Amino acid sequence: MSALSLPGSKSMTARALVLSALATGPSRIVRPLHARDTTLMAAALRSLGASINTAGTTAGSATDLPKAPAAPDASTGISANGPATTSAATTSAATNDPIRTDAANRSARTGTASGAASGAASGANAESAVWTIEPGPLRGPATVDVGLAGTVMRFAPPVAALADGTVTFDGDPHARNRPLRPIVEALRSLGVVIDSDGGGLPLVVRGTGAVAGGEAVIDASGSSQFVSGLLLSAPRFSKGLVLRHEGPPVPSAPHLRMTTHMLRAAGAVVDENVPDVWVVEHGQLAGRDWVIEPDLSGAAPFFAAAMVTGGAVTLAGWPRESWQPVGILVDLLTRMGAEVSQDDDGLTVRGTGVLHGIRADLSEVSELTPVIAALAALADSSSSLRGVAHIRGHETDRIAALARELGKVGAGVTEFHDGLDIAPGPLRSAVFETYADHRMAHAAAVIGLVAEGVELSDVACTSKTLPEFPELWAGLVTGS
Numbered sequence: 001m002s003a004l005s006l007p008g009s010k011s012m013t014a015r016a017l018v019l020s021a022l023a024t025g026p027s028r029i030v031r032p033l034h035a036r037d038t039t040l041m042a043a044a045l046r047s048l049g050a051s052i053n054t055a056g057t058t059a060g061s062a063t064d065l066p067k068a069p070a071a072p073d074a075s076t077g078i079s080a081n082g083p084a085t086t087s088a089a090t091t092s093a094a095t096n097d098p099i100r101t102d103a104a105n106r107s108a109r110t111g112t113a114s115g116a117a118s119g120a121a122s123g124a125n126a127e128s129a130v131w132t133i134e135p136g137p138l139r140g141p142a143t144v145d146v147g148l149a150g151t152v153m154r155f156a157p158p159v160a161a162l163a164d165g166t167v168t169f170d171g172d173p174h175a176r177n178r179p180l181r182p183i184v185e186a187l188r189s190l191g192v193v194i195d196s197d198g199g200g201l202p203l204v205v206r207g208t209g210a211v212a213g214g215e216a217v218i219d220a221s222g223s224s225q226f227v228s229g230l231l232l233s234a235p236r237f238s239k240g241l242v243l244r245h246e247g248p249p250v251p252s253a254p255h256l257r258m259t260t261h262m263l264r265a266a267g268a269v270v271d272e273n274v275p276d277v278w279v280v281e282h283g284q285l286a287g288r289d290w291v292i293e294p295d296l297s298g299a300a301p302f303f304a305a306a307m308v309t310g311g312a313v314t315l316a317g318w319p320r321e322s323w324q325p326v327g328i329l330v331d332l333l334t335r336m337g338a339e340v341s342q343d344d345d346g347l348t349v350r351g352t353g354v355l356h357g358i359r360a361d362l363s364e365v366s367e368l369t370p371v372i373a374a375l376a377a378l379a380d381s382s383s384s385l386r387g388v389a390h391i392r393g394h395e396t397d398r399i400a401a402l403a404r405e406l407g408k409v410g411a412g413v414t415e416f417h418d419g420l421d422i423a424p425g426p427l428r429s430a431v432f433e434t435y436a437d438h439r440m441a442h443a444a445a446v447i448g449l450v451a452e453g454v455e456l457s458d459v460a461c462t463s464k465t466l467p468e469f470p471e472l473w474a475g476l477v478t479g480s
């Protein structure tokens with residue numbers, strides 16, 4: 001049995017940073033994710049005027065902190081769209097620079113497991129990390145590096161629109177290929193001046209210190225982050241926001257619920273009773289303490305490791321109620337053969353010696369596709385994964401990348417516009433390319449537990465969301 005201590009959710013940390021920078025008073029973020037994406041988000045907000053200290057730790061635990069105000073109940077819709085039900089997180093010491101691109105880490109053998117996943121694995125993020133945020137007047141000029149972070153490229157431009165001055169955005173080479181036009185056009189329709197040649201990066205937001213807001217229509221089928229980005233800043237728009245989605249379904253519904261939940265927890269008034277329409281009233285956001293849940297998507301490859309090796313992994317500090325899509329992940333892993341349980345130690349996934357293929361619509365949990373696809377390539381029957389057309393716009397075209405790389409290691413893969421059919425085949429050694437995508441590295445690591453001689457081309461890309469992934473993985477496999 002392995003105890004896995006992971007840092008906080010990327011998505012919750014990003015939202016907490018934005019809401020804190022837009023609040024009327026100071027905030028603290030307890031057990032944040034300290035990784036490239038969240039460090040870039042902090043840098044972006046800092047450059048716009050917020051004071052953010054990401055070096056802080058406290059000797060005590062989260063329970064020493066003042067209690068966060070409870071989310072208002074009747075008006076929150078929590079009962080209708082409530083958290084997934086399945087304690088505070090445990091994480092451990094920040095020594096890594098999460099923005100590093102350590103050449104020594106660029107290539108790594110994944111290591112075939114000789115036994116079951118075992119041994120303790122704890123993250124390099126500090127167990128008692130607390131970030132402090134003091135909002136300030138939002139102003140340019142500023143330059144924002146979004147890296148490859150969808151959260152930064154979609155959440156920060158609406159904040160920049162509220163700033164007084166010019167804010168320039170650009171990022172990693174592939175960030176320029178990631179969709180952005182719908183949020184740019186929605187912001188323009190709300191009165192914001194944005195220069196952007198193709199509707200994507202690089203772009204310049206010419207803020208005047210205020211956004212009129214009002215009604216906007218968006219096609220958010222390419223990313224739920226278009227909606228989340230607008231909603232997070234909307235309380236600061238003079239007329240608030242009525243946002244209507246028109247187009248194919250918006251993916252990643254649990255991330256939208258996380259957004260509206262956290263907005264309400266900061267005091268915003270949000271109505272999402274009409275499907276595909278979100279109404280956010282103009283109003284003040286309160287500073288508060290945000291206690292971040294362990295990152296469920298970061299845990300997925302470790303759970304997969306338990307499944308393919310017949311071991312068990314416990315994610316420590318998993319809360320009884322979560323705003324991450326734990327119910328969907330548990331259902332997927334159970335259908336593939338795992339046993340999943342929760343007790344005071346955390347959320348445990350146990351391999352049973354069988355691994356089944358699966359037919360699944362992954363639209364709600366699309367960021368899990370690479371790890372589920374890796375499991376599918378190792379299963380005892382074929383799989384059909386659908387509903388994820390938009391992941392062609394993730395860190396890389398994940399459908400094409402998975403088809404190519406899983407094919408290299410021996411699976412029979414058929415690519416569809418919105419997913420993959422995967423037929424397991426005899427495994428072969430290969431260099432598994434990551435395309436700078438952390439979750440492709442996770443997929444390679446899972447395959448490498450079973451297939452001899454799998455080498456992943458760039459393990460450093462895991463610093464996007466979990467800089468300590470290589471150490472954690474090594475600790476899990478060797479039991480060190």
Ligand SMILES: O=C(O)C1=C[C@@H](OP(=O)(O)O)[C@@H](O)[C@H](O)C1
Nearest residue numbers: 011223224225251252255366367
């Ligand atoms: O809002 C968020 O924090 C996220 C939303 C999802 O984006 P998409 O809707 O683009 O898939 C998810 O895949 C991403 O990893 C994080």
Ligand SMILES: C=C(OP(=O)(O)O)C(=O)O
Nearest residue numbers: 148149150151367394439
């Ligand atoms: C899609 C992902 O990230 P991003 O927030 O950059 O879109 C992801 O982490 O899988």
